[in-house]
Amino acid sequence: MHIILSIAHLTTANIPQSIRLETAFFLARIAQRYDLNHLLIGYIDAWIRPHNNSITKIGCEQWLYIAWQFGLDVYYTKLANHLALHCQVDEHNALLKPGSEEAFTADDFPPRALFVIHATRTKHITALLDTLTHLITHLLGPSACKIPTSPAPDREICTARNNHGLQRYLVQHDLSPLHMHNRPVTRSVQEILDVLQSTKLSDVLRRAGDDAGHEACRVDDELGTRVNKVVEEFVWALDRGLVAQIKWNSARRGMSSGRGNLVNARLMENEDCYA
Numbered sequence: 001m002h003i004i005l006s007i008a009h010l011t012t013a014n015i016p017q018s019i020r021l022e023t024a025f026f027l028a029r030i031a032q033r034y035d036l037n038h039l040l041i042g043y044i045d046a047w048i049r050p051h052n053n054s055i056t057k058i059g060c061e062q063w064l065y066i067a068w069q070f071g072l073d074v075y076y077t078k079l080a081n082h083l084a085l086h087c088q089v090d091e092h093n094a095l096l097k098p099g100s101e102e103a104f105t106a107d108d109f110p111p112r113a114l115f116v117i118h119a120t121r122t123k124h125i126t127a128l129l130d131t132l133t134h135l136i137t138h139l140l141g142p143s144a145c146k147i148p149t150s151p152a153p154d155r156e157i158c159t160a161r162n163n164h165g166l167q168r169y170l171v172q173h174d175l176s177p178l179h180m181h182n183r184p185v186t187r188s189v190q191e192i193l194d195v196l197q198s199t200k201l202s203d204v205l206r207r208a209g210d211d212a213g214h215e216a217c218r219v220d221d222e223l224g225t226r227v228n229k230v231v232e233e234f235v236w237a238l239d240r241g242l243v244a245q246i247k248w249n250s251a252r253r254g255m256s257s258g259r260g261n262l263v264n265a266r267l268m269e270n271e272d273c274y275a
């Protein structure tokens with residue numbers, strides 16, 4: 001609080017050149033409570049700049065409130081998306097701090113921020129499980145083998161080994177969508193991606209036998225393509241209300257509020273997070 005008073009009373013000798021991230025967080029809380037963003041013009045960017053590289057570091061999640069309060073839309077988006085990707089949930093479906101078993105405290109975050117991150121995480125996982133379900137269904141169909149000129153028995157073997165290999169791999173990693181749709185997924189999106197994008201699936205398929213002439217049918221390539229497409233289409237951990245508030249906060253510290261590039265198709269798809 002003494003920093004705020006020093007600025008307000010123009011006692012510049014008492015204004016620090018640099019501050020810790022925790023101090024920036026408390027300043028953001030005070031600026032929010034008393035609508036003081038305009039007082040911090042000329043200071044806040046210089047104070048925050050040394051902390052830019054820590055934005056996704058474990059233990060620096062306070063950055064989200066700082067970015068929100070001071071209208072730093074790019075930083076907010078980066079950290080919110082990062083948390084949607086890396087947060088686990090506990091058995092009560094509470095969002096956990098990355099690298100710990102401790103749940104986040106909602107008061108340390110902007111209103112609705114945790115809700116939107118949580119909802120985005122759930123969307124990511126649902127999209128990945130849906131993709132797995134579609135791929136397994138595809139492998140049970142007649143077009144799974146991509147070599148139509150191959151003899152029917154060979155096509156059957158090709159499809160069977162791909163199907164078996166994939167399902168076995170998923171069960172081994174507790175990722176079979178047949179089981180997972182009916183219970184909460186506590187792992188982070190990134191942990192699930194690590195399994196789906198691992199080369200170990202190739203090893204499992206290779207152990208199932210030679211696929212001479214059917215390399216193009218390999219389900220690990222198909223899975224990789226489908227998973228990458230899902231990742232490319234991941235919605236952002238934002239909604240219209242958060243974007244509007246970030247822009248408002250930005251304008252309150254004299255930054256242009258006309259920077260509308262943040263709102264793109266991926267954000268708009270996430271509108272139903274708006275509560």
Ligand SMILES: [Zn+2]
Nearest residue numbers: 145158214217
């Ligand atoms: Zn084939």
